[in-house]
Amino acid sequence: MFYIASKFLSFIIMPIGILCLLLVYAIYTKNRTKSKKLVIVAFIFLYIFSNPILINELLLWWEIPPTSISTVKTYDVGIILTGGTTNDDKLPQENIFLGKSADRIAQTIELYKKRKINKILISGGEISVLGKTPKKEIEEITKYMIISGVLKENIFLEAHSQNTRENALNCSRILKKHFKNQSYLLITSGFHLRRANACFEKVGVKVDTFGANYLSHERNYYWYNMLPKEDYLAYSQLIFREIIGYCTYTAMGWI
Template sequence: MFFPASKVIYFLITPSNLFIFTVLAGLLLSATTRLRRTGTGLATLGALGLALGGLAPLSEALLLPLEQRFAPFPADAPAPAGIIVLGGAVEAGLSEARDQVVVNDAGERPIYLAELARRFPGARLVFSGGSGFIGGGVAEADVISRQADVIGVPRTRLILENRSRNTYENAAFTAALVQPKPGERWLLVTSAWHMPRAIGCFRQAGFTVDAFPVDYRTRGWSDLTRVNGFASDGLLQLDLAVKEWVGLAAYRWSGYTPDWLPGPEPAPAPGSASR
């Protein structure tokens, strides 16, 4: 029930949808009832939400705490035992229909799968991504399997997890599939704004991973002083940010993550035994 319920609830509370529904409800009240003042207030509230959400740096204020939570992966870090890349970047239906890789705004995920495969030739490569649609569909992992040569990933090295529908299942199914050994270092590649929830899910699954954040949507804290040139851009980012914060709360309440906002694990105290 969690998966279909999350889709329906998110559709209803997505800020851009909610603002539009508020405007329409206000106009309907004003035109068809005696509650004209209430209707006008609702319509004004919805229009103000669209304007502020689209033009003001509201989305940046919500995204920055997520994207700044984990530092970029050090360039001089030792080679990991394996690399896990989460789905969410491949438009599986379009890719299937057009017989080529079609990516969305998170396209850095498969790009860095290829880069890390080249950089760490001995690491195991895992791509975790099924279908995110209710009722099923083409799995992202299956598209990646067929188009591995196009994105520059050796197909013979790929370990594919094609059943997961959300981040919780990414972690649970991947942990069961690869069964990491104690002491192994694995990298987790996903969008910077999605990294806290993803790290939390993997920790809850008993799988210790290091963050390799990609797909940044902000440049840094200076973005709080900027305004958006296009309202559509701001609303797109706001929808994304609200979805992620709601997802963090829902996952914590459901027991899918150990913390409200998972972050880096504290460094061990001097002289303490390493895990």
């Protein structure tokens, strides 16, 4: 219920939700002057939410900056959080299809091969309200890591979490049981690091962080970056959702 309610409420106050509300109101209002103004406001919002320069600045402000891999010390356990790293709905079953957040997997494998992490804990479960998928993300990540050279005995699974709060709680139990008083490196998307790190700290697990799947880029102010782009509308959705999630977790006392 929390998952459904949070997704619905976050949609309403995110860019596309705001645009939809403005356009629906513009269509159904009987005041034509107000309707025209609402359409203009909707276009302004659309431009702002899809403007590469503006959205990139928002991303640079929110994302935890990347860490040079050469400066990373050695950790006993690397914790990778799932979520869009593989395309679990795509068949055939035997193929592994990577998703939009697959850089989390790539960075984890690189850290392992460079001996920056000794063990890997993959955390994430299925969300029941979304229905069954042909494949499970956590299993697809495991298969991909093994064919990429990670030893099976160095991979541990936590397959029951449905959100970041549960990632932290469930991982804390595994870490305290099997890797007590060891060092941990948390690996997730750059825009997700703030909330994830805060969740782990809240449950008493001290982690260092390593970012992946960065949406931002270094600043450049070429004229064509003033033109709206559909990719940045999607990025604005992601970053707004993450900020809303952070605020919600704060209100719930989870961080």
